[in-house]
Amino acid sequence: MPDKTVALPYQTPKGVHDILPADHEYYTYIKKVIRHRLRQAGFRRITTPIFEFTDVFKQTLGDTSDVVSKEMYTFQDPEGNSLTLRPENTTGVVRSYIQNNMSQLAQPVQLYYIEPFFRFDQPQKGRYRQFWQFGVEVLGEGDPALDAQVIQLAFQILKDLGIADLFTLQLNSIGTLDARKKYVSSLQDYYFGKERHLCENCQSRLSVNPLRLLDCKEEDCVTLVKLAPALSEYLDDESKAFHADLKEFLDELKIKYVENPKLVRGLDYYAKTVFELWDASMNSQNAIGGGGRYDYLVELMGGTPTPAVGFSMGIERIIANMKRAKIRVPHKDEVHVFVAQLGKEAKKKSLPLIMEMRERGLKTVGALGKGSMGAQLKIADNFHATWTVIMGLTEVREGVAIIRNMKLGTQEKVKFEKTVDKLIQLIGEENLDTYHPGELLYG
Ligand code: HAM
Secondary structure, three states: OOOOOOOOOOOOOOOOOOOOHHHHHHHHHHHHHHHHHHHHOOOEEOOOOOEEEHHHHHHHHOOOOHHHHHOOEEEEOOOOOEEEEOOOOHHHHHHHHHHOOHHHOOOOEEEEEEEEEEOOOOOEOOEOOEEEEEEEEEEOOOOHHHHHHHHHHHHHHHHHOOOHHHEEEEEEEOOOHHHHHHHHHHHHHHHOOOHHHOOHHHHHHHHHOHHHHHHOOOHHHHHHHHHOOOHHHHOOHHHHHHHHHHHHHHHHOOOOOEEOOOOOOOOOOOOOEEEEEEEOOOOOOOEEEEEEEOOOHHHHOOOOOOOEEEEEEEHHHHHHHHHHOOOOOOOOOOOOEEEEEOOHHHHHHHHHHHHHHHHOOOOEEEOOOOOOHHHHHHHHHHOOOOEEEEEOHHHHHHOEEEEEEOOOOOEEEEEHHHHHHHHHHHHOHHHOOOOOHHHHOOO
16 A cells, blocks of 8 residues: 555546546446447447547637637647547537538437546546546437437436436527527627626627626626526527427426526537536536537538537546445446465366356456465455365365355365356356357357
8 A cells, every 4th residue: 555645656647537446337337327228219339539630629619618718638749730639529429420421321310429538627526637428419300309308318317327316407498590699799788888897707708609608607797697688588489499399398208397598508519409417406507417409510510501419428427426325336346256276286277177167157266376275265355255166285186176155164075077066056057247248249
């Protein structure tokens, strides 16, 4: 154990961390739930590169968005290209949709991802510089029934993970581009002459992206927003009808929502539906996930106009909430058998035995070091092995092995060739780990 008072020569940079085996139990389980639910709904997985040309993000997320203005890890490669570690995936997926001609496939194209992302944020609880998201993107169909289905999937996955009740769905419509243009100019009129009361960020946002003023947390900005014109009054008939349909569909799916007229999201590509999942108890913007419709993004990135909708969720935040709700995940990592041996002859004999045990589904560790029997039984305990197979020179000569019940401390001798059968009988066929992916191959 390193001495924590002495600085270690090598540590992770600020805001990033190792995922240790105990947390991987959560990751494995969460990924299983996600894959299952999304497969059921006809989604297929996509992985885009971890870095893209900087313009992929810069031209799409908004120059004044926090993500672009201060959170991107941008660097130049030796060929002089400006590249950026992806801070999110909607833009990468849209780039891929266009580049790979996915508009020629049956629409909508339904994609999902489970990947790491990078934002140069100030690290705090639930906010890291490398974090994992899973997300879905549905491209090629503009029906509000899809917005409802995507939201339902988000809730279904949280429900499967046992934490759906901890969150409320915050819902808003930010309208079509036309409606938003009109609203933005009335917002700029409202703030004319009031600039000096705004925080520095909002002052610079006012000319470029006044919508973001609505969700500023600074006290003076919040006060001013209260009297600002409401976005809902500027929605055109198309946006209003779309939103009304979406709410009807959500009612049909029995999904409760909170109408939040101030919700605009931090990225620029949205239109019409926007939503976030907020922590219900804190009643604050501690979002576990968010998303919405981005009907103009494909065109903005050089494709043909294509409506689209999606969301993503932070996996670290999911895990933190599962732990908060005291939800433990089932895992399959416990060891069934430890093989302890004394002397080289016994070790030689135990090696093929260990391989046979593993092949037949017994999770087995052993043939380690030259320690005394006591020391090896201690290792077996540390692995929480239920059974230990013990072999010394005498057992090798007699052609037997000793099987020890680690809980009760009882043991019995069995013929060497019968050891594996006997262990399987003790552990139960149903508990064996017999998954052999190779068997599923065809071709
Ligand atoms: P976002 O709201 O920026 O949306 O991020 C989605 C989720 O990622 C957040 O709700 C949070 O759980 C997690 N997250 C974001 N930043 C961090 C961080 N620094 N540390 C830990 N977790 C974080 C998007 O990224 C959009 N691409 C969502 C989307 C998909 N919209 C349409 N399709």
